[in-house]
Amino acid sequence: MHIRVINPTITREWEADTCQAYRAVADPETEISVVSLNWGTASIECHRDHALVIPEILNKAMAAEREGVQAVIVDCMGDPGVAAARELLRIPVVGPAEASMHLAAMLGHRFSVLTVLEARIPMMEDQVASYGLEEKLASVRAFDIPVLELERDPHATLQRVIQVSEQAVRQDGAQVIVPGCTGLAGYAGRIQAGLAERGCEVPVLDPPSVAVKTAEALVLLGLAHSKRTYPSPEAKPYRWPGVKLYGE
Template sequence: MHILVINPNSTAAMTKSIGEAAQQTVREGTRITAVNPTDTPPAIQGPEDGAAALPGLFRLFDKLVLEEGGYDACVIACFDDTGLGELKARSQIPVIGVGEAGFHAAMLIGDRFSVVTTLSVSIPVIEGNIEAYGFSSRCHKVRASEVPVLDLETNPESACERIAAEIERAIADENPGAIVLGCAGMVDLSRSLTARFGRPVLDGVSSAVALCEALFSITDDRNAA
């Protein structure tokens, strides 16, 4: 299958990291194409950035999915699930947000989860999504590590330690069954942090591509029957 991954921000280095990490997690035969608009904010941090990203995101999605085609599923690689509802409504292929995918994976693994995101400005958006999806009773808390999104690319070691410190606080305060990393740019951290803390630390990108593969397998089997 062929999965299109769209990073709604315009930072190509982050898109490259997301695409490479996604390709390493998929089954044999699954291909990842990762792209980003060029006319959106370099990072999506809060509702204003999310709103500013929508026109460029929609134009790119329409061009690649609705006009050119050739993809079996699409992942929106922003933890705010930017534009997700509208993109689902206009698409005939599955469109999965990394936020919703991370939440689903966490609830399958544990009873309740906590989220560790980047900046505090992102918390209301994520909390609003969790409530809209009907998951509020399963989420302990959305926490901010106060790591700017672009620091994940420019200063990764320091960013990782600050995220780890917030995970440690979440475990001490809430003892969640799983931790969800609240930014697509954290895709490279889940394995090392899972090993470090001895409990599942999930990233939404890997969760989303796994769900795309599962949906493709289910629908392909039904079509074959």
């Protein structure tokens, strides 16, 4: 099985880490390949960023299907372009946020999502609601570190994320934690351990890991998104700057 992970930014430096994060939990026989965008933004933190990365995500997703991969994952907790890509593709398109929030909903009464910036809370609350999971949401809490600074001081990032997670558990009633940024890939185990030390024994999910297992399961079970929900669009006239879109 070959799964294509789309790094939905132009920050090509993330590719190696991303690939490693996904490979770490993939089945030994699963091939993971990562591509970044030619056009788009350096990171994704708002509606504007979504707008600028989605067209090229669609290009990369369609290319993946043409190349014969079995599933596509968009490596961002905003799940940008996932709905549009499902219209264009028949192979599974997995969003780490959607997959990990549904798993979180299975593991406990309510979950909290940790997001990078306070300014993203409304957007993330809307996203949870769009998956039909409002009733399972304890809270969205921000740890207030921008995406591009997450790796500047990993220890400080970890401590801050653990602290905010503990607030989610103790004050909001969170019983499962979902880190809301794929820039935190690989931190889940340490967050869970840190919380346990503070007396908060709750599962902490690693969304990229959940995404890859979900993608593998869908491929293995011969399942994909419903074409009634994501009907294949008709070809229609369009104009696009400089490049041809969609493999024509």
